[in-house]
Amino acid sequence: MTEHDYLLAWGLYAFAALGCLLVFFKLTGWMWRWLRExxxxxxxxxxxxxxxxxxxxxxxxPSIAISALDLAFKVGNNAWRAASDLAMYGLFAFVLYAVFVLVRWPLENRARARRQQAEAAAERRRVEDEQLEPAPMAADLNDRYRERTPAAPAPSFNGRVEPRI
Known part of the structure; x- marks a missing residue:
């Protein structure tokens, strides 16, 4: 096998592995996040x-291919080496994942607290507005001469203030 064939084989394997990962991501999309990840x-x-x-x-x-082939055909002694490489890479990957989770956790809690505060403030404003404005009378709702403009939607604060036309 020449160097070109070797690189081509790895390129095809990488493309197929990424395709399998994409399919697995789609298949596990419905799961609970702490199981899916x-x-x-x-x-x-x-x-x-x-x-x-x-x-x-x-x-x-690929370690999984070496392990499968060595176990299936009972040739060579690379299965233990491949299993130890899988364990080592797995340990590294889960340590990185644990760091990622530990960094993400406080950020999510802070974002959740901000969202709850914003929802509570919006609810307070809504209750105050209802208390300040009297409810319209039934005759006012069916008045055929009143101006029929649609009510403006409640603003959702996204950091940008736009003028009302």
Whole structure:
């Protein structure tokens, strides 16, 4: 196998592995987030972790493929090396995932608190507006001479103030 064939094979494998990851992301989209994300990490480790096949040639192959082929055909002793590489890459991936979760957690709590405060403030404003404005009478609602402009939607504050025309 020439260097060009080797790189071509890895390129095709990488394309197929990313396609499998995309399909798995779609399949696990309905799950609870704290189950979905670790499953995605496990599949990414299984598909994307390489192991060395021949130390003399410095050639690598996917760990899961080496493990499966060595166990299925009972040839070679690369299954243990591939399993140890899978375990090592899995450990690294889950440590990175734990750091990601620990960074994301306080940010989500702060955003949730801000959202609840904004909703509570909007509810207070709505209650105050209802108390200040008397309810329209039934005759006013059916008055055929009143101006029929649609009510402006309640503003959702997104940091931008636009003029009302």
């Amino acid at each position: 670790p499953l995605r990490v496990v599949l990414a480790v299984l598909l994307l972790s390489p192991t060395i096949v021949d130390p003399a040639k410095d050639s690598f192959a």
